[in-house]
Amino acid sequence: MGAGTKVTVYGHVETVRRKGRIAFILLRTFDGEEQVTVKRGEVSDDLWSLVEELGREYFVRVEGTLVQSSIARLGREIMPERIEVIAPSKPTPIDLYGKVEAEWPTRLRYRYLDIRRPKVKAIFRIRSTLMNAAREFLRGEGFVELSFPIIIATATEGGAELFPVDYFGRKAFLAQSSQLYKQSAVAAFGRVFSIAPSFRAEKSRTRKHLTEFWQIDVEAALVSKRDLMDLQFRLVNHIVERILEENERDLEILGVKDLEPWDGYDVVSYDEALEILRRKGFEIEWGEDFGADEERALVSEFDRPFFIPEFPAAITAFYYMVDRRDPRIAHRIDMMGPGPYGVEWSSGGLREYEPARLRARMRELGLNPESFGWYLDMFEYGFPPHGGFGMGVERLMQTLLRLERIHEAALYPRTPDIVEP
């Protein structure tokens, strides 16, 4: 908008400041903000008295002239000819304007108001960029976008963490990931992905768990572990580049100043990770998985993303490939976000595709191959070697935007205690 232009602007009233014969209305528009400067005598008496009536969060329509201003904070102001109250507002139960945020539980209770705050909007404009950048990158790499079922019949990955659904009187579950289905699609399409909601009925009340989260689920035929690491690294860097291009102002609002693409990634063997942890005082034996404290200690050691490219087979899900020479090792790869806001971004790796080995592996882990039905059957029909990963959208957001809690990356977060609004 140039100066001296006629404009019509819609927005919520943030503040009205009066100084004698002049009033300043700060409007929060959908995209940013505008200042409306009303001068008594230069506007109609009706307009001047309307200004007296305006309250915070009133939704108004302003017609006027946009002019440059060296005094106005925004460098511009609107001199109104007409202001119309489209929808008045009651006083809001939480402060939407102050620098001091309401307590998190209060913000959540009034989330439908909390999301009007510029900081929250900045987070979700960036999330929109992230989702799009991920798809753009994967499509560019020849991946076909598919939609896998959310309601599934069998609790293949261990029933304890699945939400049961009453499916016309039959017990079904919400999918934790599209793991089994995306594998099935690899034999047809070669390279597939989906970005979709996933569900985990875990009673973890931590800063990094959501019961409902979005996952970038990727699976590809004929890939090596190095391919999978490179692909994920380039995916994350592409996302960072797009955010820098499209969300400069949002990053400013959030005070994120040091986001930039990483110059590379590290590969830290499971044994090396153990060493780091022991050096930091953890008592951890070969064969154990990393808990929340271990993870936090590990990521704080790094300032760029890193991969742990293998795990003890005994603590690794059945669908991962076990090393052909060393059966203690499974080809699971975790990608870790670095630094104080670092978390595990993704889990993935190479999958077992030989039916006999898969059956043996299931039995080893105490699972009954018979119960896997179609999933086990499909490997009998010329199944290509493949691998993939599932990357958490909110996890990635937490690290990139330095969010105190992962819940801030979900518009309406779901935790064991919260299912409303």
Next chain:
Amino acid sequence: MGAGTKVTVYGHVETVRRKGRIAFILLRTFDGEEQVTVKRGEVSDDLWSLVEELGREYFVRVEGTLVQSSIARLGREIMPERIEVIAPSKPTPIDLYGKVEAEWPTRLRYRYLDIRRPKVKAIFRIRSTLMNAAREFLRGEGFVELSFPIIIATATEGGAELFPVDYFGRKAFLAQSSQLYKQSAVAAFGRVFSIAPSFRAEKSRTRKHLTEFWQIDVEAALVSKRDLMDLQFRLVNHIVERILEENERDLEILGVKDLEPWDGYDVVSYDEALEILRRKGFEIEWGEDFGADEERALVSEFDRPFFIPEFPAAITAFYYMVDRRDPRIAHRIDMMGPGPYGVEWSSGGLREYEPARLRARMRELGLNPESFGWYLDMFEYGFPPHGGFGMGVERLMQTLLRLERIHEAALYPRTPDIVEP
């Protein structure tokens, strides 16, 4: 790939035809197909005897030279130097190669094999384009992509068609649409969308119902009914254009020859729709909604998309705006896909945003405003006028690709009877 080039190709064996000292292997690759021509004497004895062992759906790696051929159906063939069986196959329980498809229930039972068929892959490569084109268009129109919750606490839209979820011992539901949540986001972002799974526990065993489907959910502040119709029309035409650009070969495989952008849309008032139906012999009174038969009769009358831009208020959900002058009418807009494969593509319209009117409307429809909690509360805080729509991805696919049943547009469809695989 040029002729005379060294190539490495992976694929599934579709057929092996032997004619004396020559064998033709037709490979189905992830992207298309290749012919491998093996000449006894020109290849090693080992390679020739390997060909004898190859069976259908064997997954193989072929190294060789690609040459032009005027005889080969594909116009090219690969002269192999090396063939490696990566994964053998048992005989498949359904025919993946014949022109005659297996019966639909059988195809569904073996869906993990059925999706390897070129026709099925063509459908989902087009779906991938559709999803991307929809987002591209909406982002271009200034919409922010958001993710709304799937697990919701209250059965606001009428509990009968919701799937119950056991949420840590508390009863919750799967969202039918993001209706209430996308409305909440409009006050913050102005223009929002999501493409996400939705769930309807409807025991409809028809050719146009899925219990799990994907929906393009769009909501915008400050729109007119004409804006909403234009937006949807341009959205669909953009999708069609992208499919024509990116999926020429897939449309050929599916035999879809007449897909093209429409030159415009029609607007058919509810009263005009009644007239058309009565002319066709339906006994339908003012105030009734259209059933499956009426819908089919209506869409077959049109050869381009059309909108029904208002409905009797009594059969319209509470969140639609009722006309300020004629309270019998609500500003619900249905978008209908035309022709023999036509179905209702979307429902949408203008929403009620004045809290007092919304409360009165709820009571009129026999609903208790108290039970709406935060949803009703949010309208008290300067809520902008707004409207939107929810467009069914599979519905759109059904019409555009002339699919006999909507289930073919879902990789693993969910119906009242089917929840596996």
